[in-house]
Structure formats: C-alpha cells, structure tokens
Amino acid sequence: MELSETHSLPVAQQQTWDALNDTEILRACIPGCESIDPDGENAYLVALSAAVGPVKARFKGRMQLTDIDAPNAYTIVFEGQGGAAGFAKGNAHVTLEADGDAATTLSYTANAQIGGKLAQIGSRLVDGAARKIAGEFFKRFSAQFSGDNNEEAADGDAAVAAGAETGAASASTESNEAADGESSGEATKGKKSWTAWISKF
Numbered sequence: 001m002e003l004s005e006t007h008s009l010p011v012a013q014q015q016t017w018d019a020l021n022d023t024e025i026l027r028a029c030i031p032g033c034e035s036i037d038p039d040g041e042n043a044y045l046v047a048l049s050a051a052v053g054p055v056k057a058r059f060k061g062r063m064q065l066t067d068i069d070a071p072n073a074y075t076i077v078f079e080g081q082g083g084a085a086g087f088a089k090g091n092a093h094v095t096l097e098a099d100g101d102a103a104t105t106l107s108y109t110a111n112a113q114i115g116g117k118l119a120q121i122g123s124r125l126v127d128g129a130a131r132k133i134a135g136e137f138f139k140r141f142s143a144q145f146s147g148d149n150n151e152e153a154a155d156g157d158a159a160v161a162a163g164a165e166t167g168a169a170s171a172s173t174e175s176n177e178a179a180d181g182e183s184s185g186e187a188t189k190g191k192k193s194w195t196a197w198i199s200k201f
Contacts, residue, residue: 001090001110001111001112001113001114001123001126001127001130002109002110002111002112003109003110003112003127003130003131003134004107004108004109004110005107005108005131005134006105006106006107007105007106007107007138008099008103008104008105008106009103009104009105009106009138009141009142009145010102010103010142010145010146011102011103011104011145012098012101012102012103012104013071013072013096013097013098013104014071015145016071016096016104016106017070017071017096018071019141019144019145020094021065023036023037023038023044025141025144028140028144029137029140029141029144030048030133030137031048031050031133031136031137031140032048032049032050032133033046033047033048034047034048034049034058035047039062042064042065042066042068043062043063043064043065044062044063044064045060045061045062046059046060046061046062046063046078046080047059047060047061050082050129050133051129052118052121052125052126052129053121053122053125053126053129054121055085055086055117055118055121056085057082057083057084057085057086058082058083059080059081059082059085059088060080060081060082061078061079061080061081061088062078062079062080063076063077063078064076064077064078065077067093071096072095072096072097073093073094073095073096074093074094075091075092075093075094076091076092076093076094077090077091078090078091078092082116082118084116084117085116085117085118086114086115086116086117086118086119087114087115087116087118088112088113088114088115088118089112089113090110090111090112090113091110091111092108092109092110092111093108093109093110094106094107094108095107095108106138110130112130114126
C-alpha cells in the first residue's frame with residue numbers, strides 16, 4: 001500500500017515541527033491512539049485501536065524517527081501487531097515547507113505492508129481507511145492551533161442553545177396561558193349556556 005498526500009497547515013514551519021515531535025499532541029490527534037511512550041532515542045511505543053472495514057483490533061507497535069533534518073523532514077519507520085487482525089509495517093517520509101510566515105505545507109509518502117485479516121479484506125478498503133485516519137489526524141492537528149476559534153464557536157453555540165431554551169420556555173408559558181385562557185373562556189361560556197337553559201323554566 002502506498003499513500004501520498006499534501007496538507008496546508010495554518011502554522012509556522014518551526015511550530016509545526018515542534019508539534020509533530022510532541023507526544024501529547026500526537027496522542028490527541030491520532031484517531032484511536034491510547035498512548036505514545038518514549039522507547040530510546042527518537043523511538044516510541046504506540047498503542048491504538050482501529051477499524052478497517054469489518055476488522056477491529058487494538059494494535060501495539062513501535063515507531064522510529066530516522067533521517068531527521070529539523071525542521072524540514074524526517075522518516076518514520078513503524079511496525080505494529082494487532083493479534084488475529086494481523087500486522088502492519090512500513091515507513092513514511094514527511095517533509096515541511098514554509099508557506100509564508102504563518103503557514104506550512106506538509107507532504108508525506110507512506111508505504112506499508114499488511115498481513116493477516118487486514119490483507120484479506122481488499123486494498124480498496126485498506127486504502128480508504130488509511131486516508132480517513134490520515135484526514136482525521138490533520139483535521140485534529142490543525143484544530144490544535146485554533147483553539148480560541150473553537151472556544152468562541154462553542155460559546156456561540158451555547159448562547160444559541162440558551163436562547164433557544166429561553167424561547168422554548170416562553171413559548172411553553174404562552175401556550176399554557178393560552179390554554180388556561182381558552183379553558184376559562186369555555187367555562188364561562190358553559191356557565192352562560194347553563195344559566196340560559198335554567199331561565200327557560
């Protein structure tokens with residue numbers, strides 16, 4: 001399997017490089033990632049859960065950073081075991097290029113070999129799942145640098161929700177008042193009709 005993509009990130013090159021080497025940020029951005037722990041120089045032990053088509057498994061593996069050219073490029077060599085689900089191993093070459101002072105173009109080419117059940121479900125499903133995971137990673141990675149916007153959006157959503165709740169409460173009150181009014185009116189009308197019927201006798 002080979003996967004090549006390019007992403008534009010709203011962050012300066014050095015900041016992007018630092019984030020790509022921050023295990024806490026990586027753990028938060030990698031879908032299904034449970035832990036990333038140092039295992040020697042530029043090496044890490046990784047545990048994550050993933051679903052590829054009908055195959056779901058918890059993978060444990062190791063990744064090593066090689067050919068490091070900070071803050072421009074490095075290569076990730078990885079291997080992981082998912083029990084009965086199978087295994088995956090390969091490498092990914094990542095390059096960063098400044099796009100002005102506040103943006104970076106990240107490109108990567110990944111090559112991987114898979115075995116076990118993963119190899120039996122078809123390359124199209126595997127490629128699709130890999131692209132989905134990569135897309136989610138970069139979506140989360142970009143969001144790490146726009147937290148203020150997310151908080152403002154959350155505040156705005158909360159305000160809208162509060163407004164909607166207040167409006168709903170008002171509408172409910174008005175509806176109840178209207179219902180009470182109608183009940184009162186019907187009661188009065190009923191009383192008049194009863195009085196008129198009695199007066200006939």
